[in-house]
Amino acid sequence: MIELEGVGRSFTVRRKAGRLRRDTHVVHAVRDLSFEVTAGEFVGYLGPNGAGKSTTIKMLTGILSPTTGRIRVAGLDPSRRRTALARRIGVVFGQRTMLWWDLPLKDSFTLIRHLYKVDPVRHRNRLAELCDVLDLGGFLDKPVRQLSLGQRMRGDIAAALLHDPAVLVLDEPTIGLDVVSKAAVRGFLRRLNAERGTTVLLTTHDLGDIERLCRRVMLIDHGSLAFDGTVEELRATAPDETSIEDVVTRLYTRAVQS
Amino acid sequence: MIDMVRSYVLLALTWIRAAAQYPVSMALLLIGSFVVTALDIAAIAVVFVHTGTLGGFTLPEVMFLYGTAGMSFALADLLFGNVDKLSQHVRTGAFDAMLIRPVSPFVQMAVDRFTFQRFGRTAQAATVLGIALTRLHVPWERAWMIPLMVICGVVLFTSLWTLGGALQFLLTDAPEVANAFTYGGGQLTQYPLSVYGSDLVRAVTFIVPLAFVNWQPGLFVLDRPDPLGLPYWLRFLAPVAALTLACLAAFAWRAGLRRYRSTGS
Numbered sequence: 463m464i465e466l467e468g469v470g471r472s473f474t475v476r477r478k479a480g481r482l483r484r485d486t487h488v489v490h491a492v493r494d495l496s497f498e499v500t501a502g503e504f505v506g507y508l509g510p511n512g513a514g515k516s517t518t519i520k521m522l523t524g525i526l527s528p529t530t531g532r533i534r535v536a537g538l539d540p541s542r543r544r545t546a547l548a549r550r551i552g553v554v555f556g557q558r559t560m561l562w563w564d565l566p567l568k569d570s571f572t573l574i575r576h577l578y579k580v581d582p583v584r585h586r587n588r589l590a591e592l593c594d595v596l597d598l599g600g601f602l603d604k605p606v607r608q609l610s611l612g613q614r615m616r617g618d619i620a621a622a623l624l625h626d627p628a629v630l631v632l633d634e635p636t637i638g639l640d641v642v643s644k645a646a647v648r649g650f651l652r653r654l655n656a657e658r659g660t661t662v663l664l665t666t667h668d669l670g671d672i673e674r675l676c677r678r679v680m681l682i683d684h685g686s687l688a689f690d691g692t693v694e695e696l697r698a699t700a701p702d703e704t705s706i707e708d709v710v711t712r713l714y715t716r717a718v719q720s
Numbered sequence: 721m722i723d724m725v726r727s728y729v730l731l732a733l734t735w736i737r738a739a740a741q742y743p744v745s746m747a748l749l750l751i752g753s754f755v756v757t758a759l760d761i762a763a764i765a766v767v768f769v770h771t772g773t774l775g776g777f778t779l780p781e782v783m784f785l786y787g788t789a790g791m792s793f794a795l796a797d798l799l800f801g802n803v804d805k806l807s808q809h810v811r812t813g814a815f816d817a818m819l820i821r822p823v824s825p826f827v828q829m830a831v832d833r834f835t836f837q838r839f840g841r842t843a844q845a846a847t848v849l850g851i852a853l854t855r856l857h858v859p860w861e862r863a864w865m866i867p868l869m870v871i872c873g874v875v876l877f878t879s880l881w882t883l884g885g886a887l888q889f890l891l892t893d894a895p896e897v898a899n900a901f902t903y904g905g906g907q908l909t910q911y912p913l914s915v916y917g918s919d920l921v922r923a924v925t926f927i928v929p930l931a932f933v934n935w936q937p938g939l940f941v942l943d944r945p946d947p948l949g950l951p952y953w954l955r956f957l958a959p960v961a962a963l964t965l966a967c968l969a970a971f972a973w974r975a976g977l978r979r980y981r982s983t984g985s
Contacts, residue, residue: 473981520982525819527978548822558813560820564833565738576730577823 463629463661464499464522469531470685471517491517493685495531499663501628504655506676507665510714514685515665519633522663523553536629549578552622556634559618561606567617568602571624578625585624592620595650612643619647623654630654632664636671648674669706681713689713727823728831735834746836753840760910761786761848775914780855781942782912787849788866789909789934792873794841797906800830800878801838803885804898810888816982826973829885862941868958869937875962876933880905882969889976905930914947921948929961 471492479485492514499505509515520526521533527541536550553560561570575585593599596616601609609617615635622630635651636644652675654660666672672679672693679696681689689696693706700709739746764786768779777785809815809829818825858866884898891897905928913921913935925931939946940955 520816523820525816525982526980544819545822545824548820553820555813555816558817560817562734565734569734569738573730573734577727577821 463501463503463536464497464663465532465534466498466518467496467532469495469518469521469528469533471514471521471526472529490685492521492528492682495682495686497680497687497690499661501661502655502659503678504652504662504676505664506672506679507663507682508672508679508710509665509682513682515682516633518682519553519631519663519665522631523547523551549625550627550629552625552627552630554615554618554622554630554632554635556615556632556637559606559614561614561617561621563607564605566603566605567598567609570606570617570621574621574624580625584626588624588626589620592623595653596620597646611638612640612646615639615643615647619650623660626658627660629661629663632662634666635664636666636668644668644670651675669710673706681710683714724824724827728827731828731831732834735831736836739835749835749837750840753837754844755840757790757841757844760790761844764910775912776947777912777914777942777944780852781944783848783852784856784942785912785934785938786910787845787852788870788938789873789906790845791842791849791870792933793877793906793909794838794845795870796874796877796881798838798842799874800881802832803830803878803881804888804902805829805832806885806888807891810980810982815980819980825977826882856942858941862943865937865941869934869941872937872958872962873933875966876929877902877905879962879965879969880928882973883965886969886972886976889979901928905933909933909935918948925950925954929965932958932961 469492470490472488472490474486475489476484476486495514495518507515507518517526521528522535522540524540524544524547533540535547538547538550540547561567562573565573571589574580575582580588593602596619598613598616598620601613601617606614606617619632619635630651632651636647639647648671651662651664655662655675662675664671664675677692679689679691679693680687681696689699696713697703697706697709700712703709703712761783764774764782765779767774768782772778774782803826806815806829809818809832815825815829818828821828853866880898880902884902887898905924908916908924909930913924913931921931921935925936936950936955937958946952946954
């Protein structure tokens with residue numbers, strides 16, 4: 463479903479060095495990244511701040527084009543076939559909404575139906591289903607800007623799934639949510655993966671997400687993969703640590719030292 | 721292409737419906753923009769109180785030039801004026817959201833927060849043009865140029881906005897650079913170009929082709945000799961100028977999109 467081969471992305475950064483002089487230097491956000499995610503997998507993508515998680519997500523969704531390497535998502539090259547890909551994947555950014563800020567949630571959904579050209583009957587069924595499991599009924603008429611973070615996140619997830627994509631990519635979907643909302647989002651994602659077979663890739667800083675949801679974990683640091691395996695294998699890298707937090711802390715700090 | 725128009729109309733209707741929830745505010749904004757732009761024409765009228773001609777043109781002729789340029793500018797602003805807000809969308813991250821939807825980000829940006837209030841300016845320009853035409857009695861063998869020149873003008877202004885937007889992919893910190901050409905161009909074309917220096921007129925003919933918005937085709941409609949003595953065939957070149965600039969703008973936009981770097985997080 464998702465294939466990366468030797469993918470790299472660098473940014474040229476200009477810094478003020480004098481009154482007019484500018485120093486340019488190249489930052490490698492991601493370098494030589496290769497992995498494959500097959501259909502139906504639920505993968506957690508971990509890494510410390512600035513490790514290249516969001517850059518990877520943006521390349522997978524076609525927002526950024528890679529400097530080197532080859533990417534295939536749902537059989538398409540994201541940066542070349544961005545619009546075609548948009549119909550096959552769902553994307554959720556926890557930090558910012560993909561909905562229209564000033565429109566009622568309901569209108570956002572109708573608009574999405576038209577933009578993605580979803581058949582009206584299928585849309586109605588899917589929307590009813592999503593409203594039910596994500597409990598959206600109470601705030602469908604409210605403009606998105608008036609929603610609480612938990613409500614907005616559920617709205618965002620529903621919006622990303624209305625066109626029934628085969629792949630769902632989430633960038634920190636549980637950030638800032640209370641325990642109840644978190645549990646609701648996690649429960650929903652687990653069922654989505656188990657019942658519909660949707661491939662899910664999520665980045666997070668919350669290791670609870672990883673423990674409760676992901677069968678496979680990838681850890682990126684300084685732009686390249688530092689670990690790729692099951693949660694059990696992740697624990698086995700540091701058998702003397704008791705909590706998964708400590709295991710990951712050790713992996714993060716080890717990766718920094720080397 | 722049809723798809724883009726369809727998406728545009730859909731999004732525009734949604735925004736209008738959202739704005740229509742506050743009808744009084746919508747009506748006031750519409751009237752406000754009509755009144756404010758009407759002051760423009762009052763300024764021209766004041767000039768004519770003191771003089772019979774402006775740059776060699778009579779009041780109805782100046783009103784004609786003002787009206788056609790105003791129509792082009794207002795329609796371009798109405799439909800695509802938002803394209804120059806790119807750096808704002810990039811900074812808030814809204815542009816990322818546009819990129820993951822199956823609709824051209826250009827269309828999404830152009831239609832963002834579409835409101836009817838921008839019709840005020842179009843209505844005012846149409847009124848001025850209407851008054852000018854009743855007093856000019858342009859014969860049909862020259863009047864055919866009028867709709868064509870307005871359309872070319874819309875394309876020219878839209879291309880300038882697009883170029884301005886494309887420039888912001890590189891200069892996210894200087895979104896106002898392009899305003900000199902768009903809003904500046906809108907102001908410049910309100911008067912007969914003969915009131916300006918000849919170097920400026922040559923620049924807006926051959927470099928930034930603003931002279932093709934209303935000046936060159938306008939000379940044909942009004943059947944006037946070119947005060948600068950530029951060749952007669954330039955008067956028919958508006959579609960060529962519009963197409964060239966549009967291609968350039970489309971190319972710049974695509975190049976900018978490829979270089980897009982998003983923001984952190």
